[in-house]
Amino acid sequence: MLKEKLAALNLMNMNAQQKHSLLRMAVSIAIGLGLATALILLTSDKPMESLRYYFTAPLQNASYFSYWVQKTIPLIFTGTAVCIMFSANQFNLGLEGSFLFGGLVAAVINIYVTPFNPALGIPLSLIAGALVGSLITFIPALLDRLFNASIMVTSLMMNYICLWFSTYLLFSHLKDPRSSKNSYNWAEKDPIMVLKFGKGNQQLTIYFSILIALLVVVLAWFFLYRTKTGYKLRTVGVNHNFARYVGINAVSIAIVVQLIGGAIGGIGGACEIMSNYINYSWVDLTGFGWDGVTIAIFAKNNPKNVPLAAIFIAFLRTGAMVMSYKTNIQNDLTSVIEGVVILFLLAEKFLSKTYRKMIVKETEENRRLEAELQKKEAN
């Protein structure tokens, strides 16, 4: 058993396909990081200092470390949500809206339903966030089911509807008259889902939502790879005609998947609001929905790879954020890097010449071995 596992880890025993996929991942990330380095060197007044911040900031002190964790959590939520939807081949882009509404409904609950009562407010918000989040992805799914309307387009539109509706709600109803852009508060000083220790640079924040995020990852993985619904869902994703023919109800699976995806997005939004704010002030889409797509691509649609992918992206973002405080570099650098890495990571034909050489060699080798075996048997 142990031997088998060791063998599985051994590079020499991988077939050409696996080796190539790993190589592509490594080269893509190297290209991205190389580009980041080049851009920093070219545009920074203090290039060495900037680079140091960019690549090591999250490890420099407790405060930056906490920021790293904070940035990781929403990525885990939306990344997992997209993994599930992509596994069933459902291209619902409404997660932006789910996330936003998850946050909004958590704010409403903590302000009006259970004011200053986090023990009730947190669980209630999570449930409400899940419900509202799934509603947002459900509408496009339903329209697709009923009228065959493009999910991609309707879900994109849902995001903007969510944005303007939440903005309307904020300014027309939730806003504290004493403030120009914030809602009423629901906590005195710290957000309700965190504990803070220390001060200044050494302030360490404990995020309870990371536990929820990891739980979601584990459940999602079990759901996809160890349950029959998950199995059916992946079958639908690979070939929906086949799924129908073996008696799987592809339509209901597709809808279930989008409900789950939206729910996870909504929970993510609720966690985000309750972990980082004491009042509501979102007037823009958060971008975490789109990030989910990036994370799912990095994770190859498998939830078990999501935390690692999220940690990686969040590391770069934290580095960029610190760099932009300390030096003259804009933190948006990271989205550029993400875009570039995605492009190369997904490029089937990228490094295809090396791949062809590998596969031709491997096949010829296999043929030779087979022939030898046959000869041996014949003797």
Place this chain on the structure above:
Amino acid sequence: MFESFVQILTNPNFYSNVVAVTPPILLAALGCAIAEKSNSTNMGMEGIMLISSLTGVLASHYIGHNNAWLELAVAILVGGLLGYLVAFFALKLRVDIILVGIAMNLLGSGGTAFFMYVFTGDRSSTNSLQTGTLPQINIPFIQDIPVIGKILSGQNVLTYVSYIMILVLSYLVFKTRLGVRIRAVGENANAAESVGISSVRIRTIALIISGMLGGMAGAFMSSAYVSYFAKDITAGRGFIGLAACSMGGANPVPTALTSILFGFFYALSNFARNTGISDNLIKMWPYMATIVGVVIYSIKKTNDEKKRLAGEAGEIVKKEHRHSELH
């Protein structure tokens, strides 16, 4: 409330505003349509608009003495290049084209914010580098017609160009050799390949044209009515364009009409202040209209398909009948 709407709808300024706010959506939608005709979904339209807009502004400021025409030319050029980039990754390196689009949007939003700061030191807009705007044009004769003149005349020159693009695109798609090839590739790429038409090449050309239209849309944002670039200046117009294209079935004229419908709702939200409805709520309308539109389009398409199939069956029956009569 009802009265205030009547007031808006009878106000020529409102229609003038519709004409003025439609072009970026229209150009984006036409760009998506030509790509879609060759079977490429240009999801990266938003990113292309942003990048070409910023590069246009920067080029105009640093090398073109703030000339707005140069800004337009550079934006179109950059848009074309980005279209090529989408094609390169999607068609040569075989990345899913939707995901290329998403990557393009990441590059667009992140890259423009990054470089805007590099060049201006400003995190929100390029206000510090004022560049020119394109001229407004009064059309002789038409400007003297009451109401109509007020609506149609005195618009930005790029506005007129963008409406002319509807005709240009229709001609291109339906009357030229390139158009024949684009439609052939879009409908059956294997058929085109089998006669030596490289579907990759044709789709690349379509994406380059798509990118150039996106560049024009980007330039419109920063040189028609304002003279600077701001962070996320396109505010989702690229996506709206994609939706309009989807609703218009990727045919230039229906796509254009849909774009104008969106322009109508955009203008409505601009005029909403005196209706008593929050402008944030009215800003939702174009998106809701899109969803309704896409649903209507889908129902129609399904019905047409059914009718076409039924018609075909009728044809076959007729032919069989004729056949048997002959024998």
Place this chain on the structure above:
Amino acid sequence: MDNYLVMENITKVYDNGIMANDHVNFSARQGEIHAICGENGAGKSTLMKMLFGIEQPDHGQIIIKGKPVHLTSPTKAIEEGIGMVHQHFMLVPSFTVAENVILGIEPVKGMRFDMNKAIEMTEEVCKKYGFDINPRARVQDITVGVKQKVEIVKALVKGCEILILDEPTAVLTPQETAELFVQLKLLRETGHTIIFISHKLNEVKELCDRVTVIRKGRTVGVYNVADVTEADISRAMVGVDVVLEIPKEEAKPKENVLVVKDLGVYNDAGKKVVKNISFSVREGEIVGIAGVEGNGQRELIDSITGLHVYSEGSIKLLGEEVGGKNIKELRQLGMVHVPEDRMTLGIAGTMSIKDNMIADKLDDERYTGKVLNKPKNIKEDTDKWIKDYLVLCKNGDQQINNLSGGNIQKVVVAREFTSYNRLLICDQPTRGIDVGASQFIRERLVQMRDEGKAVLLISADLGEILNLSDTLLVMYGGEIVACFKDVKAVTEEDLGYYMLGVKKMTEEEIGGALHA
């Protein structure tokens, strides 16, 4: 001129590691019709794709008229005077015939595409080579035979001298085939070289001058067609003499399992394609349905398996009406189905062999609990099936796409035959797979019959259907036109008359298909 077209030592390895061509040699002379024969998967199509520039060889070279050429794209191939008619038509449905014909060399007048010139060019070629086609008709409205002609005109208009035809008669009626052959012989007269890929040895005998046989990616030999018999070619193709006959005993049918009564089915276009069909399938018998494709078999099978809705008459599976039940419920009743199109309907390509084998058993308590799966049981059983059904693979976790067609079909059959079943519906179960796998699947079918299952077999392979069926029905024009109770007495010629609608049995004889 023996070096008119030479393909030398061609080797091609596909991305999934399959070696399709292994040092293949092929040559053709000017003005001959040269057949390429080989079993499915022997590498014929791959070889031709390389000649038409769709694929590039990993080793070897192609020489045309003594000059080595690099055919990196179809454009290059067309420039070298090569044209190809593919197995699946390469036409744009919404375009007219003329538009399709001139696609790639569109005439223009200034900026504008010149439609009149296009029609003129099409008419000119049609006249020169004697094709009767209306250049203004839309391709979506014309018949298959005409589409085939359009394909040939398309190649000729570009000045092709070497014409490749990939299984051109597969979709044609006998009349259309005869017409095609006349046309091809005319082209040979005008100095064209025709490469004719086919399975049908009688056609090769009738039409071709020489034949190259390919087996498992290697060239076996080149023969003058006049010097060899069909049996010779067949032996070269498969290496051993094909033993088709499966030994089987007299059927002992019992109770009705499937009863179809007065069934009427409309297709998606609203045309009635199945007309008042009645028959039954009993335990322990194989009922075969023969017929030229497109005579309602597709819709009949889809109706029985729950893929298509029927509106008239009834289909009863073990006494229960099929209509209104979903596929899952039908499968629970004991219906299993080996579909005709295994790649789109029969498998989930990027999933493992194991996953494909249990796809229809997900609600079985042995494999799944209330929530979680039972991986140990799944592995145990699928490993056993892989062994039982002789699936050649590394292990059950291998992606099914990487298997050969025959092994994929074995996985499909294994999945269906190991599920709870009373009625087996086998639609073209051995189409396009190697002889060994076909033989194996046929033996299994007889074995299942002997175990008391009801089997409904649809096959275009007349040898197969005559051999396996206990009762044989023939469909023509959406109706059953013949019902043979004594299948051994039926000759292929006789069957042909019914399949082509020349003869029809009496109502009474046909009524024998339905057992009370």
